[in-house]
Structure formats: structure tokens, C-alpha cells
Amino acid sequence: MQVKQRVLTGITTSGTPHLGNYLGALKPAVAASQKVDTDSFYFLADYHALIKCQDPQTLHRSGREIAAIWLALGLDTDKATFYRQSDIPEIPQLAWFLTCMTAKGMMNRSHAYKASVDENQRQSNVDLDQGINMGLFSYPILMAADILMFNANHIPVGKDQIQHIEMCRDIAMRFNHTYGEHFVLPEAMVEEGDSKVLSGLDGRKMSKSYGNIIPLFAPADELKKLIFQITTNSLQPGEAKDPETCTLFEIYSAFASPQETLAIRNAYANGIGWGEMKGQLFEYLNEYLTPARKRYDSIIKDPGFIESELQKGAAKARAHSQPFMERLRSAVGIMSLVGDMNTKHSGVKTKKELTPQEQEKIDVGKAKGLAIAKQRAEEETAQLNLKVDELIRHINASSSGELASTEAIAELKLQIDSAKKKAKKTLQLTLELLQQRLASELS
Ligand code: TRP
Numbered sequence: 001m002q003v004k005q006r007v008l009t010g011i012t013t014s015g016t017p018h019l020g021n022y023l024g025a026l027k028p029a030v031a032a033s034q035k036v037d038t039d040s041f042y043f044l045a046d047y048h049a050l051i052k053c054q055d056p057q058t059l060h061r062s063g064r065e066i067a068a069i070w071l072a073l074g075l076d077t078d079k080a081t082f083y084r085q086s087d088i089p090e091i092p093q094l095a096w097f098l099t100c101m102t103a104k105g106m107m108n109r110s111h112a113y114k115a116s117v118d119e120n121q122r123q124s125n126v127d128l129d130q131g132i133n134m135g136l137f138s139y140p141i142l143m144a145a146d147i148l149m150f151n152a153n154h155i156p157v158g159k160d161q162i163q164h165i166e167m168c169r170d171i172a173m174r175f176n177h178t179y180g181e182h183f184v185l186p187e188a189m190v191e192e193g194d195s196k197v198l199s200g201l202d203g204r205k206m207s208k209s210y211g212n213i214i215p216l217f218a219p220a221d222e223l224k225k226l227i228f229q230i231t232t233n234s235l236q237p238g239e240a241k242d243p244e245t246c247t248l249f250e251i252y253s254a255f256a257s258p259q260e261t262l263a264i265r266n267a268y269a270n271g272i273g274w275g276e277m278k279g280q281l282f283e284y285l286n287e288y289l290t291p292a293r294k295r296y297d298s299i300i301k302d303p304g305f306i307e308s309e310l311q312k313g314a315a316k317a318r319a320h321s322q323p324f325m326e327r328l329r330s331a332v333g334i335m336s337l338v339g340d341m342n343t344k345h346s347g348v349k350t351k352k353e354l355t356p357q358e359q360e361k362i363d364v365g366k367a368k369g370l371a372i373a374k375q376r377a378e379e380e381t382a383q384l385n386l387k388v389d390e391l392i393r394h395i396n397a398s399s400s401g402e403l404a405s406t407e408a409i410a411e412l413k414l415q416i417d418s419a420k421k422k423a424k425k426t427l428q429l430t431l432e433l434l435q436q437r438l439a440s441e442l443s
């Protein structure tokens with residue numbers, strides 16, 4: 001039987017997905033999840049979002065929107081494993097193991113980090129690390145943990161992420177070399193269509209950072225408004241136009257069939273006016289997107305449904321990540337002191353999982369612990385008795401024993417009132433002992 005290929009990708013939950021994200025990532029990912037020979041793992045990268053989004057409301061809302069988008073696009077969550085990164089505690093645990101396997105020099109070369117350093121340089125900032133947090137610096141390591149946790153083979157990503165996959169391979173190799181073969185080496189899967197990134201309203205690459213995006217599920221009136229904002233040249237209706245340099249044509253052809261695209265190409269040659277072309281693009285996109293947008297509008301109103309889907313996914317994901325993390329912990333030597341180094345299990349076992357020998361070692365250890373605690377308590381009582389002896393000597397030496405004892409008791413009570421927790425307990429015990437001893441000496 002052929003082993004299924006694992007496809008894994010995440011979307012950072014710090015913004016609103018746009019048409020470019022749809023074509024480059026979402027659409028191919030949903031299609032891949034329907035293949036019989038593929039196991040897909042798709043997740044909301046909310047820990048990654050924390051790096052650049054420190055507004056709790058935005059982060060939270062974005063997570064809900066992006067989850068609703070996946071579901072509206074028809075992701076089959078029984079087939080695919082669809083989860084939230086932060087629901088898998090093993091991911092940050094693994095990220096630490098990997099951090100300790102990662103050369104700092106390699107992180108220095110990470111594009112995401114270097115871009116920020118370059119920006120500081122451009123702005124002539126004295127501190128080239130200004131505004132850069134460790135999350136950004138270590139970003140590729142957390143991403144490697146996302147991937148290696150599920151031993152994914154193929155990672156559909158945009159071109160800008162290829163370096164991160166290479167770093168992930170490097171880290172995985174180092175881990176495998178140090179601790180044995182635990183990780184599969186993943187490969188980036190860059191969509192053909194993605195090599196030509198979609199342009200935005202101003203003709204530059206569609207990107208949140210340029211503020212030129214068309215959100216995937218913008219309501220119809222907003223979609224229309226945005227399409228009419230797309231930059232064109234000043235050619236008049238009736239003049240032949242070049243489709244290849246035109247953002248309207250580019251977006252149209254990214255969605256339309258080859259025949260539909262050919263018809264529009266002819267319309268350009270025949271001098272279609274920009275207003276008319278914008279109208280046609282809007283009609284086309286609106287019709288294309290409406291069914292999914294309707295599903296989106298109803299799903300987004302139902303956070304309970306979204307949450308239950310994510311919980312289902314988290315349970316499926318943890319069925320992999322929990323046992324795998326156990327194995328990795330044991331591989332690096334983090335495990336119970338009485339476990340066998342060679343068993344698959346490690347960490348804290350439940351009582352049921354312990355072998356009789358292990359249970360016996362633990363019982364002997366417990367008995368020893370109790371004996372130590374008992375001895376310590378006896379020593380403490382002996383100390384207290386010494387102190388009480390002294391108090392009593394003082395009382396007996398004074399002219400009025402009764403007065404001295406009352407004073408000693410009052411003094412102790414005063415100290416108790418102002419003492420901190422542990423000292424208070426000791427003083428209280430001293431008081432009790434003293435009162436006992438005085439009572440027995442009187443009788
Ligand atoms: N870094 C990716 C992005 O910004 C998101 C991401 C996080 C990711 N973890 C991942 C993608 C693991 C693929 C695999 O697009």
C-alpha cells in the first residue's frame with residue numbers, strides 16, 4: 001500500500017485574505033485536500049500572528065475570519081485536519097527543541113529578519129535591530145516546528161516562503177543527525193500560477209502592506225467600488241489596448257476559463273472602454289464569488305460552529321502530535337528517571353502505564369521521601385524545644401514567673417501577627433509548645 005503524502009500549510013491570522021491569497025494558496029490547498037492519495041493539514045498560524053499583530057481584537061477577529069473562509073471554500077474537515085496552531089501545545093515545545101538545534105548564523109540570514117534590518121538601515125537608524133522582536137528573528141524555527149510536528153512532505157507556500165522550508169530541512173537534518181531519524185525532510189510546493197503574483201489596485205503586487213488589496217469576500221458594493229479604483233492608462237474607448245500590461249485583464253484571466261479569456265483578449269483588440277471592462281470584471285468576479293461569499297456570511301455569524309470544527313481538528317492533530325512528542329522527548333533525554341531509555345514512552349506516565357518494576361522503584365522512592373520528611377520534622381521540633389527551654393529558663397529566673405510567662409506569651413502573639421507565612425507557623429508552634437510546657441510544669 002502506498003503511503004499517503006502529507007500536505008501542510010498555515011495562514012497567519014493577522015489580516016484579511018485577498019484575491020491573491022485565494023489564487024495562490026487557498027484554492028490549490030482546498031483542491032489538494034480532495035485528492036485520495038493526500039492527507040492534508042491546514043492550520044491557523046495564530047502564534048505567528050503574534051509577531052506582528054499585538055492588537056488582541058484584530059488577532060481574534062482575523063482567526064475567526066480566516067477559519068470561516070476555509071470552511072466557506074468547502075474544505076472537508078472530515079478528510080483534512082483543520083486546526084489552530086495554538087491548540088497544539090506540542091508545537092511550541094518542539095519549537096524549543098529545534099531552537100537548540102538551529103545555528104544563530106542561519107537565522108541572521110533569514111529574509112524576514114533581514115528585510116527589517118535593511119529597513120532600519122534605509123531609515124539610518126543607529127540600532128539596526130530597532131523594533132525587531134525575537135519572534136520575528138526565530139520565525140522560521142516556529143514554522144519548522146509546524147511542519148516537522150506532522151512530518152509533512154509537501155508545503156504549498158508562496159515564493160517568499162521557500163527559504164523557510166530550506167531552513168526547516170536544515171534544522172531537521174541536524175536533529176536527525178544528533179538524535180536519530182525522526183523527521184521527514186519537507187519540500188516547498190510553489191504553485192505554477194503563483195510564480196506570477198496577482199497585481200493589486202495600483203498595479204503593484206497585491207499585498208496588505210501596499211494597501212492595494214481586494215478582500216476575497218468583500219460585499220458586492222465594495223467589490224465594485226474597488227474594481228473601479230484599479231489603475232488603467234488613458235486610452236479612450238475604441239482604441240486597441242494591450243491585455244498583457246493590464247491589471248483588469250490579469251485578474252479576469254486568473255479566474256476565467258481559456259475561452260472566456262480569449263473573448264476578452266479580442267475585446268481589448270477591438271478597443272473596449274475601461275469603464276465597460278471594469279463592469280465586466282465586476283460582474284464576472286461577483287458571480288464567481290457569490291456562492292462562497294453567501295456561505296461565508298452565514299458561517300461567520302456562527303462562532304460556535306467554527307469553534308467546534310477547530311476543536312475537532314485539534315483532537316485529530318493531537319492524536320499525532322502527542323505520541324510523537326513523547327518519542328521526541330525521550331529521544332533528547334527528557335523523560336521519567338525510572339523509564340527505560342529504549343521504550344517509546346517517556347515523560348509522565350499514568351499509573352496504568354507503569355510496569356511493576358517502575359512502580360516498585362517509584363514506591364521505594366516515595367517511602368524514602370516520606371522518611372526524609374519525617375526526620376526533617378523531628379529536627380525542627382527539636383530546634384523549637386531548645387527555644388522553648390530558653391524561654392522557660394528566663395521565666396523561672398524572673399521574680400514573678402506568672403508575669404514573665406504572660407509577657408512571653410503576649411510577645412510571641414505580637415510576633416505572630418506581624419510575621420510572614422512560614423515564620424508565622426514556626427512562631428505559632430513555639431507558642432503552643434510553650435503553653436503546653438507551662439501548663440505541665442504548673443500541674
Ligand atoms: N509563514 C507562513 C506565511 O506567512 C505561514 C506559516 C506558518 C506556514 N507556519 C507555516 C506556512 C508552516 C507553511 C507551513 O505565509
